[in-house]
Amino acid sequence: MGRATGREVLQSGPMSRSDPRESQSPPLVAEVSTAVGHEPLAAPSADQVVPVLTVLSHPTATRAGERLLLEGIAAGREVALSRNGPNFTRPGETFGQPLADPFVSRNPLVFSPGEGGRLRLRVGEGGTRVVMDGQLVTSREFTPEELTAGVLLELSGRVVLLLHQDSGGARAPGDTLGMVGTSPGIRRVREHIQRIADLHVPVLVRGETGTGKELVAQAIHQHSPRKGRPFLSVNLGSIPKELAAAELFGAKKGAYSGATQDREGFFRAAQGGTLFLDEVGEAPPEVQVMLLRVLETGELYPVGGQTPIKTDVRLIAATDANLEEHIREGRFKAPLLHRLAGYEIRLPPLRERREDIGMLFQHFAREELESIGEAHRLTPRDPYAEPWLPAPLAVRLLRYAWPGNIRQLRNITRQLVIGSRGQPVLQMDSRLAEELEAAGPAPKPAPAPTAVARRKSTEVSGDELLSALRQHAWDLKLAADTLGIPRSSIYDLIDKHPNIRRAGTLSTEEITACHQACGGDLEAMAQRLEVSKKALNRRLKELGLSARNA
Template identity: 65%
Template sequence: MSRSLADVSTAAIPKRSGGPQESRTVPALTVISHPLSRRVGERVLLDAVSAGREVALSRNGPDFTRPGSALGEPLLDPFISRKPLRFAPGTAPGRVRLSNSDGGTQVNIAGTPMQGTWELAPEELAAGVPLELGGHVVVLLHLTDLSEEAPAADTLGMVGESTGVRRLRRHIERVADLDVPVLIRGETGTGKERVAQAIHQRSRRRDGTFLSVNLGAIPKELAAAELFGATKGAYTGATQGREGFFRAAHGGTLFLDEVGEAPPEVQVMLLRVLETGQLYPVGGSAPVTVDVRLLAATDANLEEQIRDGRFKAPLMHRLAGYDIHVPPLRERREDIGRLFLHFAREELEAIGEASRLDNDDAYAEPWLPAPLAVRLVRFAWPGNIRQLRNLARQLVIGSRGQPRLLVEPRLEQELEAAARKAPVNVVSAASSMRGPATTTAPASSEPSPAGEVSNEKTAPKRKASQLTEQELLAALRENDWDLKATAEALGIARPSLYDLIDKSPNLRTAGDLSTEEITRCFQECDGDLDAMVRKLEVSRRALGRRLKELGLTPRNA
């Protein structure tokens, strides 16, 4: 009998955003953890499976290689059996069947012991499925885009070879030597400033100044003066003239982070300088010509802000001379092993223990234990790369002098708790070997411990198009704006709920709230997060993150 990931909890394996390139993708296996750390990041393409043939994975084959390299070698781990784990086409297009019928290597799939035959749906493959082999090696079964296979000539200082990262490098290479403004979009912690630096370093302005300014950290009443300068006496406290960031970056690049936080008057001034190359300092009457390339970044939905009248459409179009999307970490899970080791090595070098990663003993315990590697891959990473870097630092420092990473009980509990709270989406298809019919399991954001079956009951499945806006709003209020609970109560998937909220003209997200509105509500509600959620009518979890970003600590977080 065939089993599917829908038979166990797959809540911690979120679905990637779809795209038109699905027909050009093939399955692949990427090494996440191995006794020899240098092997992390190697992979093998399972394009034979897409072509209708079987691929056998064992200790002795096939060869795993670095992307772009012609040389590779098998996993060669002595704890992996010579008896193969077989990958074959499933019962419907895009599905992959796994079988371990020879009783060889012990395999855990997504944290659950594998027995017999499993069949994985395209949604699960797109999310990435960790396979723990022999308790020593972890590989991620995922999809990769063949059209993005050719490696970039320059890594641009970015770690990873996922499809999203390769595509990002291509965009940077295409636009870096041009003088057009670039709008860099992406969630918090994805590395938008690193992208801006890469563009500057490969531009014709590389010898000029690179200035980074976070608009969200500047008081709005001072933003204009900070950016465009001010004359002496232009405002109370202006005891001397101020040059401003634009003039300081003359001949170079100015990076404006959180550009969605720009006040209305600053938006007007930004539009003028982009259109004319001239600015007026606050209190000044004569224009000043500047030669600056502007790069801007945001994690906000500027289109929604435009519909709400909080951002000017002409400014967005000017900023987006070229638009770049930075993928979140959950969409590049095959990079997690290499990223984690990269950050870990930096910390180990700082404490003089970098040699701990240089191991040539295949019989040794992996420095990154397999169960921890699986947990890292399955984690939601709401804080993206910044959160991964901080976790690597915590684990390295907490394991000083030890042969491998140790996870303190407190940190382990925090990881589990954070995983349960993390906003992750999954659409998991259950199937039978008897035919291609599928049943879609409801989305969930509650990952279960390894091997634990999720027994949560949800409302009967229905189409999002069947819901009225009044019904949606009533369900959100009834469930205190808990999006997971609301989706389950309505019988729809979490991505569908997000789409309904995005399309509703009368609903908004925490990302739409201005700093002033949040701060004012925080004061009016005396820091009561639940009261703020009821007043602002946005997701409790997302609002909690915004408060944290603003340095505000609610009483009942």
């Protein structure tokens, strides 16, 4: 069955939307002024929490991130939402615009306050088709817990909104510090940066892999008196442990085998500026001692040197590790943690800032579209055209758990945009669909392998083999059981398949690069390299690389 066009969708069955071009009654006012059994309240303050509708996906993709604060709810009134109003605006901006999509009905959706902080939604007869969790909704009452978590509403199969809670302070303008997003979590990060940027205090940035810790360090540097001086970024997890001290603090000629001349080191190279140490939890013990001395005295000793050198460097460290646990295990020094954490900033994972996902996707998509000359996709001229980002795909992106956070979102956006180059809408290939399916928001236990009659390995096709391996995340035993072949046979099949590799055949360079990109997360590495997790862990140990989630 072919893809339905916008006009065909209008006529598909009794629940279809009415034709947006036909004559309709005048639009209703955006906010119903009659009270609904509640005493009117004062207008919400900047700190008062109110329900909010955030645009996550719209046929005009640039509208992602626009918001409508349902302030009438806090005042005990109903709020009516239609294609003609009220206006959605970006935080900090005065003027906005209504949803305006011709497939969204003029007959409004009505939001009204309920008891105990609940919020009611009512869809008028013949109004906009609203889908939630794959089910058609005509009326629904949301609990405070649901509003806190956020509720996805799909309107007319074209617009995706997130119903959640936020404060009136979301409207306040301010410097974005180069960070995309308006969620409470990212606003708090900006506030922390603005408080600490001009001080000579060490900062420890904590957050999961891919949350943008280096971006925070750059923002602190750019808004500090050290702006214009060197900013150096060093990933301690990627430096061989035996060279880490010399790389950071410098070395004298002849201090170690291969030291044929004096080495300056990153601290001296960053003199007067900022040094960002990522994955500080990977620092070897001798480096920890030397870092502690620099932080306490402002002096360093190059490897092999006898004379201290004064240093003037703002140190910002980052980690996705539990340093307190490292301390209990004797792998990290408690005094160093206390010195590094002169001020601590926690970056929220992407799953805690879902209202930012639409804006982030649009930001990354624009970068890719501009590089291939298709930026017009974000602002279509035909209001009846099918959305470039189909609503079902947008919902899938928004429900995903994003274990790799913003870095993973950028990579998947690139795959979608380039993989759909020249196509009218974004399309997702099977491999990307499997990736998005592999780590949803609510992980489910893996189903027990289906009993399969024993058969010969020669009866297994290459596609069948690949599908079974992906289904069971490269667990060879489970894949073999599913295929109904002995485990010993699956190795032969893998060796014969042109597109399947074994961990033992991967190059050191490929493993090292993937280890750095995934922050040492074994599960993420196995998923990216598409090899056995157990075999990959053995290779990592052989190469002296540590692994998380092993």
